[in-house]
Amino acid sequence: MEEMHTKKVLEPVWWFFQIITGILLLVLVSLHLYVTHFASEKALDYSSVIGRLSSPGFKVLYAVLLLAVVYHGINGMRAIFLDLTMSDVTKRIVNILSLIVALLLFGYGVYLLANIG
Amino acid sequence: MEEREVTFIVKRFYRNEWREDRYEFKAVRGMTVLDGLFHIRDNIDPSLSFRASCRMGICGSCGMVINGKAMLACSTQIFDLGTDVVRIEPLRNMEALKDLISDFDDFFEKHRRVKPYLIRKEEKSIEEGEYIQTPDELRKYRQYSLCIKCGLCYDACSITGSNKEYLGPAALASACRFIMDSRDQGEDERIPLVSDHTGCWRCHFMAECSEVCPKEVDPADAIQKLKRKALIYSLKRLFRR
Ligand code: HEM
Ligand code: SF4
Ligand code: SF4
Ligand code: FES
Numbered sequence: 001m002e003e004m005h006t007k008k009v010l011e012p013v014w015w016f017f018q019i020i021t022g023i024l025l026l027v028l029v030s031l032h033l034y035v036t037h038f039a040s041e042k043a044l045d046y047s048s049v050i051g052r053l054s055s056p057g058f059k060v061l062y063a064v065l066l067l068a069v070v071y072h073g074i075n076g077m078r079a080i081f082l083d084l085t086m087s088d089v090t091k092r093i094v095n096i097l098s099l100i101v102a103l104l105l106f107g108y109g110v111y112l113l114a115n116i117g
Numbered sequence: 118m119e120e121r122e123v124t125f126i127v128k129r130f131y132r133n134e135w136r137e138d139r140y141e142f143k144a145v146r147g148m149t150v151l152d153g154l155f156h157i158r159d160n161i162d163p164s165l166s167f168r169a170s171c172r173m174g175i176c177g178s179c180g181m182v183i184n185g186k187a188m189l190a191c192s193t194q195i196f197d198l199g200t201d202v203v204r205i206e207p208l209r210n211m212e213a214l215k216d217l218i219s220d221f222d223d224f225f226e227k228h229r230r231v232k233p234y235l236i237r238k239e240e241k242s243i244e245e246g247e248y249i250q251t252p253d254e255l256r257k258y259r260q261y262s263l264c265i266k267c268g269l270c271y272d273a274c275s276i277t278g279s280n281k282e283y284l285g286p287a288a289l290a291s292a293c294r295f296i297m298d299s300r301d302q303g304e305d306e307r308i309p310l311v312s313d314h315t316g317c318w319r320c321h322f323m324a325e326c327s328e329v330c331p332k333e334v335d336p337a338d339a340i341q342k343l344k345r346k347a348l349i350y351s352l353k354r355l356f357r358r
Contacts (some may be wrong), residue, residue, distance in 0.1 A: 008309055008312055008313050008351075009351045009354050009355060010351070011312055011313065011314070011318055011347075011351075012312060012318075012344065012347040012348040012350075012351040012352075013348070013351060013352075013355075015318060015344060015348065016348055079318065079321075082280075082314055082318075082319070083276050083279050083280050083283075083319055083321075084279055084280060085279070085280050085281040085282060091314060
């Protein structure tokens with residue numbers, strides 16, 4: 001009987017997170033656009049931007065938005081790359097590179113959020 | 118009887134070379150594209166090769182690309198095409214063998230890989246009787262069992278074209294047909310097969326396969342069901358450990 005390896009067990013979970021982050025994006029991107037373009041005329045002034053980025057509530061919100069965008073975008077790109085015929089080694093490279101790029105993007109964003117304002 | 122002069126432009130393959138031949142003939146109302154091809158072979162060019170058997174849309178032999186779309190030649194009326202110039206090619210995403218005949222080896226190999234038969238953990242003896250199934254249990258998979266392995270969906274799927282290892286719509290619909298069958302107990306063997314990089318995660322639900330399917334199998338729907346099944350199966354595995 002074929003044993004289900006951890007990697008295979010996780011593949012459906014990645015797909016599930018893709019849908020969860022997609023729904024999260026729908027909510028958070030709408031909120032983000034509302035705050036920056038509809039809520040007030042001055043929302044994009046330097047002081048307002050810094051003001052928002054100084055508030056712990058917005059920091060958490062942006063960290064979650066960043067996590068959702070990075071996961072959704074990178075995992076989505078990974079899915080598209082894997083649509084090409086490739087060897088197992090190349091598949092591994094795609095998986096590892098996706099993880100590294102995602103961690104770098106998320107890490108850098110969180111670093112900025114922590115240090116601004 | 119209504120008659121019309123039509124032109125068939127057939128993309129042909131022979132000894133590693135492609136060429137196009139034009140055939141002009143009088144078609145009458147009621148003639149299918151397959152009838153047209155038989156007419157050409159019997160009266161104009163006996164070297165034209167194509168597959169056909171039942172002439173009634175049930176054997177799945179006569180799949181070809183007609184005016185850009187994968188169709189069964191025997192189920193397609195010439196007069197319904199809305200044009201007097203008909204372009205015919207062999208199914209794409211498969212190797213051509215000769216003229217309109219494509220190599221189905223890979224297609225059937227993938228079908229074989231998903232174990233398209235009932236798997237039982239313990240068999241009942243004949244004396245104990247049949248495996249009873251209710252009409253509702255039958256309805257869960259009946260649609261997926263109607264597949265005639267014509268390969269039209271395989272032609273239509275862009276991922277089948279971009280990834281040689283992708284199991285493809287027909288094989289995955291077949292896997293779904295058995296996974297949804299109440300008599301089947303092969304989940305532990307089949308779900309890992311359809312849930313890896315070459316399985317259902319390659320499908321992005323453009324549903325072109327279901328668009329061309331002559332039997333309304335709706336493989337795209339079957340694959341989304343497989344994704345859900347695979348997720349539930351995985352979550353169970355993760356939390357049981
Ligand atoms: C409005 C919010 C969004 C929603 C509701 C959403 C929803 C989804 C869903 C459900 C999938 C999974 C498709 C599948 O199972 O094959 C997906 C895939 C994907 N998404 Fe999004 N998405 C959103 C925004 C974005 C954004 C902003 C980007 C670009 C950065 C993006 C890029 C992708 C990519 C590249 C894929 C992979 C393509 C595929 O697998 O078919 N999405 N999205
Ligand atoms: S729905 Fe999936 S299987 Fe069907 S054509 Fe699209 S990618 Fe291929
Ligand atoms: S799913 Fe439909 S199109 Fe695909 S092989 Fe079966 S009958 Fe043909
Ligand atoms: S000849 Fe059998 S399906 Fe067309």
